[in-house]
Amino acid sequence: MTRLLITGVSGLLGINLALEAVQNGYDVVGWTNSRTLKNTPFQQATVALENLETLPAALQNARPDAVIHCAAIANLDVAEQNPQLADLVNAQAPGVLAQTAKTMGIPFVQISTDAVFDGSKGNYSEDDTPNPRNTYAQSKLAGEESVRQAYPDSLIARVVFYGWSLNGKRSLAEFFFNNLSQGKPVNGFKDSIFSPLYVRDLADLLLEAMSKRLTGTYHFFSKESLSKYDFGVALARRFELDENLIEAMQTSQGNLLTKRSLNLSINTAKLQNALGHDLPGIAEGVERLFDDYQKGLRQQLAAFLA
Numbered sequence: 001m002t003r004l005l006i007t008g009v010s011g012l013l014g015i016n017l018a019l020e021a022v023q024n025g026y027d028v029v030g031w032t033n034s035r036t037l038k039n040t041p042f043q044q045a046t047v048a049l050e051n052l053e054t055l056p057a058a059l060q061n062a063r064p065d066a067v068i069h070c071a072a073i074a075n076l077d078v079a080e081q082n083p084q085l086a087d088l089v090n091a092q093a094p095g096v097l098a099q100t101a102k103t104m105g106i107p108f109v110q111i112s113t114d115a116v117f118d119g120s121k122g123n124y125s126e127d128d129t130p131n132p133r134n135t136y137a138q139s140k141l142a143g144e145e146s147v148r149q150a151y152p153d154s155l156i157a158r159v160v161f162y163g164w165s166l167n168g169k170r171s172l173a174e175f176f177f178n179n180l181s182q183g184k185p186v187n188g189f190k191d192s193i194f195s196p197l198y199v200r201d202l203a204d205l206l207l208e209a210m211s212k213r214l215t216g217t218y219h220f221f222s223k224e225s226l227s228k229y230d231f232g233v234a235l236a237r238r239f240e241l242d243e244n245l246i247e248a249m250q251t252s253q254g255n256l257l258t259k260r261s262l263n264l265s266i267n268t269a270k271l272q273n274a275l276g277h278d279l280p281g282i283a284e285g286v287e288r289l290f291d292d293y294q295k296g297l298r299q300q301l302a303a304f305l306a
Contacts, residue, residue: 001025001026001027002025002026002027002065002066003026003027003028003029003063003064003065003066004021004026004027004028004029004064004065004066004067004068005028005029005030005031005059005062005064005066005067005068006018006021006028006029006030006031006067006068006070007030007031007047007049007067007068007069007070007071007097008031008032008033008069008070008071008072009030009031009032009037009042009044009070010030010032010033010035010037010166011070011071011072011074011165011170012161012163012165012166012170012171012199013070013111013159013161013199013202013203014030014070014071015030015037015165015166015301015304016163016164016199016200016203017068017070017199017202017203017206017207018030018040018042019041020200020203020204020207021042021203021207022041022042024207026207027042028041028042028043029042029043029044029045029062029064030042030043030044030045031044031045031046031047031058031062031071032044032045032046032047033046033047033048033049033071034046034048035305037166037304037305038303038304038305038306039303039304040304045058045062049071049088049089049093050085050088050089050093052088052092052093052096055093055096055097055100056096056099056100059097059100059101059104060100060104064106065106065107066106066107066108066109066210067097067101067106067107067108067109068109068111068206068210069094069097069098069108069109069110069111070111071089071093072089072090072111072140072143073085073086073089073090073136073139074136075136076134076135076136076258076260077258079134079135079136079139079258080134080135080136080258083135083139086135086136086139087139087142089139090136090139090140090142090143091139091140091142091143091146092143092146093143094110094143094144094146094147095143095146095147095149095150096150098110098146098147098150098151098154099150099151101151101154102150102151102153107154107155107210107213108147108151108154108155109154109155109156109157109206109209109210110143110144110147110154110155110156110157111157111159112140112141112143112144112156112157112158112159113136113137113140113158113159113160114158114159114160114194114195114219114221114261114264114266115132115133115134115136115137115140115260115261115264116130116131116132116137116140116141116144116158117130117131117132117261117264118131118132118133118261119133119193119260119261119262119263119264120261120263121263122193122225122263122264122265123265123266123267124219124264124265124266124267125219125267125269125270126158126216126217126218126219126270133259133260133261134258134259134260135258136258137261144156144217152215153215154215155209155210155214155215155216155218156216156217156218157206157209157218157220158217158218158219158220158221158266159197159202159220159221160194160195160196160197160221160264160266161196161197161198161199161202162174162196162197162198162199162231162285162289163198163199163200163289163292164199164289164292164293164297164298164301165301166301166302166304166305167302167305168298168301168302171199172196172228172231172232173231173235173289176188176231176232176235176236176246177235177239177241179245180232180235180236180239180241180242180245180246181239181241183242183245184245185245185246185247186232186245186246186247187246187247187249187253188227188228188229188230188231188232188233188246188247188248188249189227189228189229189249189250189251190227190228190229190230190248190249190250191227191250191251191262192227192228192251192260192262192264193225193226193227193228193262193263193264193265194225194226194228194231194264194265194266195221195222195223195224195225195264195265195266195268196221196222196231196282196285197220197221197222197279197280197285198280198284198285198286198288198289200288200292201279201280201284201285201288202220205220205271205275205279206220208275209271209274209275212274212275214274218270218271218274219266219267219268219270219271220268220271220279221266221268221279222268222279222280222281222282222285223268223272223278223279223280223281224281224282225265225266226282229246229248229249231282232246233246234282234283234286235286235289238286238287238289238290239290239293
């Protein structure tokens with residue numbers, strides 16, 4: 001049985017990836033920064049990524065056969081206000097972990113972001129030159145570079161995703177669902193374009209790519225792109241909520257604290273060719289989000305915090 005270390009296991013991607021991996025027969029150990037989850041079907045350890053000098057021993061002590069590094073300072077405003085912490089966690093720690101994984105001779109997967117691009121043209125492929133617009137994106141791009149330098153045979157997975165989280169407030173899907181299900185009006189940005197994957201689809205693709213020992217940089221996104229407004233409408237329709245509560249607006253009207261890239265539509269041809277199949281589209285992802293809601297995934301996740 002493959003022993004898989006997943007960092008950031010209390011995050012939206014980390015917890016869903018851990019549950020998918022367990023279902024697929026992996027022996028999972030999850031790292032959290034400070035929060036200990038309850039009654040999880042995997043082992044846990046608390047590791048502060050900003051303490052760089054402790055990371056090699058922590059990774060070696062975990063004895064994994066592979067690592068998927070999800071943990072990051074992912075809140076754009078927090079990163080903007082704490083650039084030194086963002087540099088430690090998002091830029092430097094990945095390189096330290098990748099170097100240790102190389103020494104151990106095990107696969108290493110670094111999770112990055114579509115935000116490394118400036119959003120000026122869209123349809124970004126892996127060959128396009130990044131141009132990050134905020135501290136978060138700059139630190140994540142620096143993290144990519146530190147991993148490439150430390151362990152060239154790593155897999156760098158750029159992602160954007162949505163789904164059900166531990167506290168029910170981590171993803172755009174939850175933002176729309178929580179408000180619309182309570183009859184509250186929300187804003188939806190028409191000029192903010194993205195290519196989001198449902199987090200469980202992303203988890204499956206990451207495990208598949210790791211099992212095939214893919215290396216280099218790949219785009220893990222939906223094969224389709226849409227505006228965040230249209231994403232909200234798609235979710236409202238599937239959950240039979242009132243789409244008229246979503247007001248279409250421009251990001252310039254949204255009083256956002258941190259600069260964001262607008263057109264982050266992504267080209268996924270390289271990954272599709274490597275895996276030999278299409279990636280999920282928007283409707284498929286929203287359908288799986290709905291199915292997992294019906295199966296009680298929100299309650300299952302919330303119980304880990306109880």
